[in-house]
Amino acid sequence: MNHHYCPLCFAEIPIGVENCPACGRNIEAWERQTPYYDRLIWALKNPHSEVRMGAILSLANQQHPEAAGPLAECALEYPVDVVQGMAILNAIDHLPAGPEKNRALEKLSKHPAHAVRVSAQENLARIS
Numbered sequence: 155m156n157h158h159y160c161p162l163c164f165a166e167i168p169i170g171v172e173n174c175p176a177c178g179r180n181i182e183a184w185e186r187q188t189p190y191y192d193r194l195i196w197a198l199k200n201p202h203s204e205v206r207m208g209a210i211l212s213l214a215n216q217q218h219p220e221a222a223g224p225l226a227e228c229a230l231e232y233p234v235d236v237v238q239g240m241a242i243l244n245a246i247d248h249l250p251a252g253p254e255k256n257r258a259l260e261k262l263s264k265h266p267a268h269a270v271r272v273s274a275q276e277n278l279a280r281i282s
């Protein structure tokens with residue numbers, strides 16, 4: 155795993171650069187000024203699956219109920235990625251109960267991947 159990506163524009167960049175050669179932004183300043191939770195939500199839009207997966211696992215531990223919506227959107231953005239879809243369901247399962255969680259599971263119970271859809275329906279039935 156020698157790949158390193160700009161957390162802002164997602165271009166592949168050399169390790170240790172201060173400003174991204176692609177977007178020109180100061181990476182270190184952005185990381186310092188942007189709350190960890192916001193950076194995780196932004197990372198869900200990263201085109202590289204290993205970065206998204208890291209953000210999904212971290213969001214499961216962060217316990218912000220409002221993460222459920224962006225997580226569900228991420229799963230729907232990659233309809234054929236069943237592994238990611240299941241990881242997202244697991245992350246949503248770890249979030250505190252609330253309307254955000256229910257709405258996210260309702261969205262995912264219409265996910266194109268059968269395994270994700272069925273699992274979302276089961277989770278929804280379990281909590282409602």
Ligand SMILES: [Zn+2]
Pocket residue numbers: 160161162163164165174175176177178179
């Ligand atoms: Zn960049």
